[in-house]
Amino acid sequence: MFLAVVLGWEDSLINDIENMMLAQRLCPDALLVAGGIEAQFNYQTLLDKSPCKIVVLGEGEMPMTMIADGFSLDNIPGIVLRKDSIPFSNEQFWNATKNIEWEKIRYEDYWDFYIEKYRQKNDLTEERLDQIHTLRIFTRNRCPRNCRFCSSTNQLTWASGKLGVPIIDIMADQDLIGLIERIKKAHPRLRTIYFTDDDFCISKEKVIEFCKNVAAKNLGLRFIAFSRVNELDEEVLGWMSKAGFKVLNIGVESFSQKVLDEMNKNYNTSIAHDVLKLIKKNGILPFISIILITPDTELDDIEKTVDNLMPLIKDEVVVSSIAMSCIPFKGSEFYETTFDYMTDIIKIPGTIHRIKRHYAILANNPYVREVQVRFFNEINGVIERFIKERGVGHATSVNQALKRLEFMKELIAEARKKYNIKNGERGDLKRGELTASFISKNITKDKYQGI
Numbered sequence: 001m002f003l004a005v006v007l008g009w010e011d012s013l014i015n016d017i018e019n020m021m022l023a024q025r026l027c028p029d030a031l032l033v034a035g036g037i038e039a040q041f042n043y044q045t046l047l048d049k050s051p052c053k054i055v056v057l058g059e060g061e062m063p064m065t066m067i068a069d070g071f072s073l074d075n076i077p078g079i080v081l082r083k084d085s086i087p088f089s090n091e092q093f094w095n096a097t098k099n100i101e102w103e104k105i106r107y108e109d110y111w112d113f114y115i116e117k118y119r120q121k122n123d124l125t126e127e128r129l130d131q132i133h134t135l136r137i138f139t140r141n142r143c144p145r146n147c148r149f150c151s152s153t154n155q156l157t158w159a160s161g162k163l164g165v166p167i168i169d170i171m172a173d174q175d176l177i178g179l180i181e182r183i184k185k186a187h188p189r190l191r192t193i194y195f196t197d198d199d200f201c202i203s204k205e206k207v208i209e210f211c212k213n214v215a216a217k218n219l220g221l222r223f224i225a226f227s228r229v230n231e232l233d234e235e236v237l238g239w240m241s242k243a244g245f246k247v248l249n250i251g252v253e254s255f256s257q258k259v260l261d262e263m264n265k266n267y268n269t270s271i272a273h274d275v276l277k278l279i280k281k282n283g284i285l286p287f288i289s290i291i292l293i294t295p296d297t298e299l300d301d302i303e304k305t306v307d308n309l310m311p312l313i314k315d316e317v318v319v320s321s322i323a324m325s326c327i328p329f330k331g332s333e334f335y336e337t338t339f340d341y342m343t344d345i346i347k348i349p350g351t352i353h354r355i356k357r358h359y360a361i362l363a364n365n366p367y368v369r370e371v372q373v374r375f376f377n378e379i380n381g382v383i384e385r386f387i388k389e390r391g392v393g394h395a396t397s398v399n400q401a402l403k404r405l406e407f408m409k410e411l412i413a414e415a416r417k418k419y420n421i422k423n424g425e426r427g428d429l430k431r432g433e434l435t436a437s438f439i440s441k442n443i444t445k446d447k448y449q450g451i
């Protein structure tokens with residue numbers, strides 16, 4: 001049996017979904033099919049957020065007749081079908097990894113391309129060669145941490161239509177080291193393994209066991225991985241160092257506890273400085289990511305992060321990538337709970353279509369918004385002038401990062417002066433002169449590349 005629902009316009013969408021859920025409860029075995037203007041133009045919402053499994057595109061008579069007549073769904077024109085995914089078991093994940101034909105992948109051609117590029121730039125150091133001769137392995141299927149700006153936690157659960165997709169990994173339960181040895185034998189020039197899992201260090205015991213085994217084998221390889229700041233202590237870092245870990249990518253994100261809580265980062269910022277220094281002490285470079293502005297960020301929060309970050313960069317404790325704001329990634333909680341974005345409409349060349357590109361979630365505090373938009377519009381000019389003044393050779397990523405942070409501080413100081421906002425104050429939020437429309441009219445930048 002199937003049940004058809006025709007959706008007219010978006011204003012009835014929530015009622016329509018409620019009705020579909022009721023229909024599913026009353027007829028749990030029925031196939032739910034939706035059609036109509038709203039269903040066609042918004043089929044992803046319906047397929048992701050309602051029990052409907054098929055959306056009809058355009059006129060429904062023929063597809064509905066064919067569904068009723070039992071045609072194979074693959075042969076019915078004008079439908080979009082959702083089939084929930086089946087998440088991997090540990091064994092399937094391991095088979096998928098070990099059955100990659102690692103020996104046949106032409107890494108050497110890829111490495112040689114970059115070697116030539118850097119040779120031409122006269123920048124082919126040993127460190128560069130370590131970076132170039134890299135290969136990536138995933139050891140875990142997904143991240144369970146659920147940071148609100150990130151969609152990683154939701155990917156497999158939403159794909160499967162179920163909650164609670166288990167976390168599986170091949171770090172200790174399978175012969176990961178045997179696999180690495182096999183790859184190294186096939187590609188003797190290999191220098192670095194980059195474990196690309198969102199969070200390699202979730203299980204301290206497994207990481208230590210892996211590192212002990214690697215250290216005992218003396219593989220002669222370097223390793224890079226992702227970790228959270230609160231998973232690292234003297235013991236685990238000591239073993240990671242012995243195994244050959246050289247870089248840890250860490251989502252520090254902010255030095256404001258209020259912002260970390262808003263992001264659902266689940267760690268206390270008071271540990272960050274000590275852990276970062278401990279990582280460095282163990283001969284591992286912390287490469288930290290920072291997001292300066294979240295929806296509820298205030299001027300004080302940005303300053304806290306900038307003031308904590310600048311000395312760490314200057315003292316070469318960390319290298320940092322700094323994002324001005326959260327991008328509203330589909331599938332993230334921030335995307336689901338916000339709507340006020342810094343957006344551009346971009347034509348797709350060679351088509352009749354346009355894409356709405358959201359650069360950032362605008363902050364709720366209007367003074368932060370003004371800083372956010374000014375930064376977005378002015379930073380390229382600031383960096384271009386800086387490079388001109390310093391000469392290209394001296395404008396490294398480190399001093400450019402510092403320049404960006406200095407510029408952010410200048411903008412905050414100007415906003416404080418202009419609106420008479422002291423430290424610890426939010427400003428008079430009732431002024432109402434910095435509205436979203438004010439902001440959207442004032443977005444002028446067309447070549448912003450992030451920082």
Ligand code: SF4
Binds near residue numbers: 144145150151152199
């Ligand atoms: S930001 Fe990192 S830790 Fe947080 S959910 Fe995404 S992948 Fe996991």
